[in-house]
Amino acid sequence: MTVAGVFVLFINDHLLKQTWPGPVTGKLSDVAGLLVAPALVALLFWRRADLAATVLTGVLFTLVKTTETGAELASHVWTLVAGPSRVLADPTDLLALPALALAWWVRRRSLESYSARWRVIVTMPLAVLAVTATSAAPMPxxxxxxxxxxxxxxxxxxxxxxxxxxxxxxxxxxxxxxxxxxxxxxxxxxxxxxxxxxxxxxxxxxxxxxxxxxxxxxxxxxxxxxxxxxxxxxxxxxxxxxxxxxxxxxxxxxxxxxxxxxxxxxxxxxxxxxxxxxxWPGSPEFSEVDLSPESNVAIFLAVCMLFGGAAAGLQRYQRAYIGFAAAAGLGLFTALNSPAPLAVGVSMETALLSLLGVLATVVGTVVCLVLAVAGRARPTPAAVGVLAAPLVYVTVYTPFYGWSVGTPGPYWVAVALAVLLTGLAVLGGAVLIRYDARRAYLDGSSTSRPT
Known part of the structure; x- marks a missing residue:
């Protein structure tokens, strides 16, 4: 449930909200977030406490959506965790609270507490990447x-x-x-x-x-x-x-x-x-610098790292997996860099291209998940991909966010830092995947004995 909620968050917040902005995608994001949040909150407890984590999630969600103080505190927290963010109080979002019942039911049916905890730890960084979003307010x-x-x-x-x-x-x-x-x-x-x-x-x-x-x-x-x-x-x-x-x-x-x-x-x-x-003395910056191009590149590279980790550990269906992963990645990049199909002034060709990008992303992701399971992907490369994906996003995006607030000053310095840090992150992931592949090869050949 946590993994499924993360993918719903990612696709909804970074694709569907841009394509069909409105109350439907907004509420879908709240529902997916409430499915994921209790499992993450449960990590705060020494022992498994599903009901307490679910109740605490509901209380915090209610405070954030019904009070300006709660929304402001949530904005500060998400800014520290996932970059500049703005959370708005909206009491109508409380309609998503019944999703907590489903989250609690699924958690109760999971009896493998330690394996569930490790699944949450692995998917938590990706969840942070999925819900990263910003909003801006007008400035005088x-x-x-x-x-x-x-x-x-x-x-x-x-x-x-x-x-x-x-x-x-x-x-x-x-x-x-x-x-x-x-x-x-x-x-x-x-x-x-x-x-x-x-x-x-x-x-x-x-x-x-x-x-x-x-x-x-x-x-x-x-x-x-x-x-x-x-x-x-x-x-x-x-x-x-x-x-x-x-x-x-x-x-x-x-x-x-x-x-x-x-x-x-x-x-x-x-x-x-x-x-x-x-x-503006004594006032915050109400509008953030638009880093959509850099953020889109960061998301694309993070998704490539995510798919690449699982591909490196596949024992079967590698060609099919790579093909669908490429289709999902290209569809994602197309959708991220295309205007919303229903926006005013968008041509029919552009709207169709954006919709095809969304469709390719959804279909490619679903098929890759199926092939990863059927192809018996080794857990270590898959885990490296999942953990390295948000790291790649951070290494690409952070230098440009620093540039947006004046440090570093020149844009070319931000580009150089992004290339250097991302290269180190990818190299580290490749080393871990290569080590796992070599160990798997040695384990597989250890049954033969020289005569």
């Missing part, structure tokens, strides 16, 4: 900025303004009651120092500087190419990818410049002349 926009007495006010579209009373060092929320109807200020000079001026560039997130009263201009600050790429991936439909407005405030011994950068938030030039991206 810094539309304009002005100096109001001794304060600098950044007006936020449809949100709470940000106010600084110390030259942009610290910021606090404002109720937004200040007048934000003044026209955008795209350029400003330093008071009492008219030769030093600043202006935002009309088509970039950048600021230019003039030291001759605006006669000539040169670059003062701009987003790097990687920062621009991260911002474009965070807001792919945002057309205003440029700085909106700026304001200059004189300070004792110098001046500061504050720039309203739209969805990128706030940028400050401090008294020393250093530029600093403040973003």
């Amino acid at each position: 926009s810094a539309d304009s900025v002005e100096v109001d007495g001794g304060s600098i006010v950044v007006h936020i579209g449809d949100g709470i303004d940000q106010v600084s009373d110390d030259g942009g060092v610290t910021w606090s929320d404002d109720d937004g009651s200040r007048d934000a109807s003044r026209p955008l200020q795209s350029a400003a000079c330093v008071p009492m120092q008219a030769t030093r001026c600043y202006r935002v560039m009309p088509d970039r997130i950048a600021v230019e500087q003039s030291d001759d009263g605006g006669k000539t201009w040169g670059p003062s600050w701009a987003l790097t190419a990687d920062d621009r790429e991260r911002l474009a991936r965070r807001y792919p439909s945002w057309a205003r990818q440029h700085s909106m407005a700026l304001a200059v405030q004189p300070r004792p011994g110098g001046h500061v410049v504050v720039v309203a950068n739209g969805l990128d938030g706030i940028v400050v030039r401090d008294m020393s002349g250093e530029w600093r991206r403040v973003g």
Whole structure:
């Protein structure tokens, strides 16, 4: 049941939700999760406690789906376990709770407690891979900025303004009651120092500087190419990818410049002349960088590792297994990289290709499971494949997630790290599988004796 639930989770969350987003696939994910969760929770107990694990799962699921606090805590937990995630409170998901009865019944019928425990341990990493998903919330926009007495006010579209009373060092929320109807200020000079001026560039997130009263201009600050790429991936439909407005405030011994950068938030030039991206002070990043291409590649390589481990241990039907595994892998890659068939503007050919990818994935996976059992796959290579699959996903995805939050900064470094770490993971799995194959060969030949 745990293995079946894991495969349902994987196919539903990574394929069906993209193809047919809606309440059906959402509830199917909840049902599959409740089938898998009690077995995982049972690992927390020293002795087998099926009923306690099932009840605890139901209580936690109810808290998460009915309270904002529970949903927020679950989001933090899943972010630590499986990358950036967002869990939403939805009381209608409680309709899936009867699935716990089926999970408890299946667990009660399993009398081999230790073998069941090892099956859960082996499938747990794959379960984490299966339920990895993210969701994003809209983010406010810094539309304009002005100096109001001794304060600098950044007006936020449809949100709470940000106010600084110390030259942009610290910021606090404002109720937004200040007048934000003044026209955008795209350029400003330093008071009492008219030769030093600043202006935002009309088509970039950048600021230019003039030291001759605006006669000539040169670059003062701009987003790097990687920062621009991260911002474009965070807001792919945002057309205003440029700085909106700026304001200059004189300070004792110098001046500061504050720039309203739209969805990128706030940028400050401090008294020393250093530029600093403040973003949204005191607030989390509501939208994550879109890493769908990298995540799709990570999933594809993880599935290849999963199928490859079982194939290495097959004693029969290897050719048929490899053929169906290749069909499942190609179908998965096609479905992951195709738009939802029912989405607006999708052509008939694209929709048909996406549906064929889903069908090839489902049929190929089912046939491979049957062939793995019928072909008497050795347990060690299969276990290596199952355990290495989520490891491969992590080694591919983690460097790009680090790049999405700024570490490493250059994208090519993330690519190099992903290739290196994934190569080490695959090499380690290959060594284990080769060792098992050699041991199986020696065991098989030990019955013959030289005469």
